[in-house]
Amino acid sequence: MTMLRSVVRGVGAYLPAQVVTNEELSRRVDTSDEWIRERTGIERRHLAAEGELTSDLAANAARVALQRAGLRPQDVELVIVATATPDHTFPATATAVQRKLGIGPGIAFDLQAVCAGFAYGLATADNFLRAGQARTALVIGAETFSRILDWEDRGTCVLFGDGAGAVVLQAEEQAGARGDRGLLATHLSADGRHYDDLYVDGGPSSTRTTGHLRMNGREVFRYAVAELAGAALTVLDKAGYGTGDLDWLVPHQANKRIIDAVGKRLQLPADKVIVTVDRHANTSAASIPLALNEGVEDGRIREGDLVVANAMGGGFAWGAALIRW
Numbered sequence: 535m536t537m538l539r540s541v542v543r544g545v546g547a548y549l550p551a552q553v554v555t556n557e558e559l560s561r562r563v564d565t566s567d568e569w570i571r572e573r574t575g576i577e578r579r580h581l582a583a584e585g586e587l588t589s590d591l592a593a594n595a596a597r598v599a600l601q602r603a604g605l606r607p608q609d610v611e612l613v614i615v616a617t618a619t620p621d622h623t624f625p626a627t628a629t630a631v632q633r634k635l636g637i638g639p640g641i642a643f644d645l646q647a648v649c650a651g652f653a654y655g656l657a658t659a660d661n662f663l664r665a666g667q668a669r670t671a672l673v674i675g676a677e678t679f680s681r682i683l684d685w686e687d688r689g690t691c692v693l694f695g696d697g698a699g700a701v702v703l704q705a706e707e708q709a710g711a712r713g714d715r716g717l718l719a720t721h722l723s724a725d726g727r728h729y730d731d732l733y734v735d736g737g738p739s740s741t742r743t744t745g746h747l748r749m750n751g752r753e754v755f756r757y758a759v760a761e762l763a764g765a766a767l768t769v770l771d772k773a774g775y776g777t778g779d780l781d782w783l784v785p786h787q788a789n790k791r792i793i794d795a796v797g798k799r800l801q802l803p804a805d806k807v808i809v810t811v812d813r814h815a816n817t818s819a820a821s822i823p824l825a826l827n828e829g830v831e832d833g834r835i836r837e838g839d840l841v842v843a844n845a846m847g848g849g850f851a852w853g854a855a856l857i858r859w
Contacts, residue, residue, distance in 0.1 A: 536707050539716030540660040540671070542859060543605065544702040546598025547827035548591050549580040549814055556692070565688045575790025579695030579815035582678045587621045589630035591698035592676035595823070596635060599672065603702040607635040610702075611668035613642040614659055616651030616675045616819035618848075619682060620644055623738055631674065641668060647724075648732070649786050649847025651675055651819030652699075653765075656843070656855045657720035663705040674700040675819035682734055684746040693789070694747070695815035699823020712774070715838075715858045719772035721765050724851040728757065732848035758792050758846045763799040765844045765854035773856050777801055779840055782829060786845035787811035787821035796844075808834065818847065835859055 555578045556567035570576055582591065592615055600607060615628040628642035641662070647654040652675035659671040676698035683691045708714040731753045736745015762785060770776060777800050785793050787810050797807045810825045817824060822843045829835035837859055844854035 535710045537710040538664045538666070538705050539708040539714055540663045540703040541706045541716040542701055542857060543704050544599040544601070544603030545700065545823065545827045545830050546595045546600070546602060547697070547699045547824050548594035548598070549697045549824075550582045550586060550591065552581045552583060553578050554581055559692060562685065563688045563691060565692055570692050573791070574693060575812050576692065576815045577812045580697055581680045582696040586678070587630070588617055588619050588676045588678045589621050589627045589634060591678065591696065592627065592631050592674045592700070593634040595676065595698040595700040596631060596672050596674055599700040599702045605670065605702060607637045609670050610637045610672050611640045612659060612662055612671040613637060613640065614645055614655045614671065614673050616645045616647065616655040616673070617677055618646055618648045618651065618818055619678045627676070647847060647851040647853075648849060649788065649816070649818045649821070650845045650849070650851040650853050651847070652822045653720070653843060653845045653853035653855055654722055654851070656717060657722055657853065659703055660717045660720060663703060666705070669705045671703045672700060673703060674698060675821070675823050677818040677820050679747070679818055682744060682747050689751060690747050690749050693816050695817050697814050697817040697820045697824055699820050699827055701823055701826065713858070717855055717857055719769040719856040720853065721768040721772070722853040723765070724849045726849065728753070728850040731850065755789070755792060757850055758788065759795045759799065761846050761850070761852040762786070762792070762796045762844050765852055766796070766800055766842045769842060769854045769856040775840065775856070780806065780842060781839040782835055782841045783807045784822055784825045784829065784841055784843045786847070787814070787825055788816045821845070
């Protein structure tokens with residue numbers, strides 16, 4: 535029995551020009567390169583320039599993804615921007631991307647699940663495409679987290695950076711068999727009991743300010759390892775696969791220690807896990823597409839490969855997608 539699948543047609547990424555190394559950061563905050571590397575694996579991060587908006591990063595990544603897909607902006611019927619750092623409270627940053635790329639009229643909205651945003655975005659776009667409400671979708675993760683960091687808090691400001699990544703999905707008739715390409719399974723969840731473990735202490739309704747990121751690092755680490763591994767196993771099981779079938783794990787790039795722990799729980803060799811956190815730090819919703827982009831660019835991820843992308847962020851919210859490339 536044939537069925538519609540959401541097939542990845544192109545990927546793209548964008549990192550701002552300004553690079554800040556751990557050494558440079560140590561001149562601003564009471565920290566050191568050794569301290570940051572040992573605890574996180576991070577070596578540097580990119581920061582958006584003055585006046586460079588989340589939508590600018592998103593549009594740049596989307597242009598690359600569309601070019602690689604061989605598609606025009608006019609072909610896109612759905613734009614989802616996963617972000618916790620929108621240009622404005624409203625309208626949606628996705629509509630700014632529409633305007634900058636010349637997309638539309640069409641469906642465009644932002645999705646806010648913090649670091650899990652890209653996984654949520656993939657699942658949402660997949661539902662639109664399989665329901666026949668659009669044929670071509672842009673799913674973008676884009677963040678300017680540097681704008682919500684407390685640069686006096688060394689426990690958080692060293693962890694994050696700015697960036698954007700994008701994928702183009704197209705609905706395509708597939709055989710409904712094990713070899714189908716595209717999104718094969720998704721899993722999303724959240725647990726609001728952990729609301730205060732990773733949050734921003736501001737907002738239009740509460741303080742009328744932007745606020746700063748606050749985090750209970752120990753609780754985030756403990757929960758992230760369990761839920762990232764669990765989400766990966768769930769999507770594999772939904773599609774009838776095991777970890778031995780997996781070609782690549784592309785996890786949220788938050789912390790090298792978390793990534794390593796998840797890989798061990800899944801009994802995956804390190805060379806099957808794509809790691810980019812050392813070069814751009816935690817870019818929240820942008821981290822998975824940035825890692826996917828690198829895996830495609832350097833030739834590791836190839837057509838036919840089985841890929842799991844999984845993430846967890848504030849809320850706590852978490853999710854995963856199983857993709858046949």
